[in-house]
Amino acid sequence: MVTEIARFRAQPGKANELANGLVQGAAIIKTAEGCQSIKVSRCVEDDQLFIFQIEWETLAHHVDMFRSSPLFAQYRSHITGLFVEPVDVNHFEVIQ
Numbered sequence: 001m002v003t004e005i006a007r008f009r010a011q012p013g014k015a016n017e018l019a020n021g022l023v024q025g026a027a028i029i030k031t032a033e034g035c036q037s038i039k040v041s042r043c044v045e046d047d048q049l050f051i052f053q054i055e056w057e058t059l060a061h062h063v064d065m066f067r068s069s070p071l072f073a074q075y076r077s078h079i080t081g082l083f084v085e086p087v088d089v090n091h092f093e094v095i096q
Helices: 015-029 059-066 070-077
Strands: 002-010 035-042 049-056 083-092
Touching: 002 015, 002 059, 015 035, 015 049, 015 070, 049 059
Parallel strands: none
Antiparallel strands: 002 049, 002 083, 035 049
């Protein structure tokens, strides 16, 4: 299992739109092969900052399969223009 953490910062004045878009996008990501779970969170101290926490079966399910599938474009269509680029994305494995 690999955990993807993706950090998004909203464009000025677009935080609520981004929140809605991320929730809509999460529903699409949930249908992707290898997606085990997904959470969308908003920062308490900075309401312009959001994270996806996605559990993937393997890194390849995210990087190779999902990103090259039509689902990726569908997901991105809900958030395009609403966040400051680049998105900070990292993948983690449990070590204990």
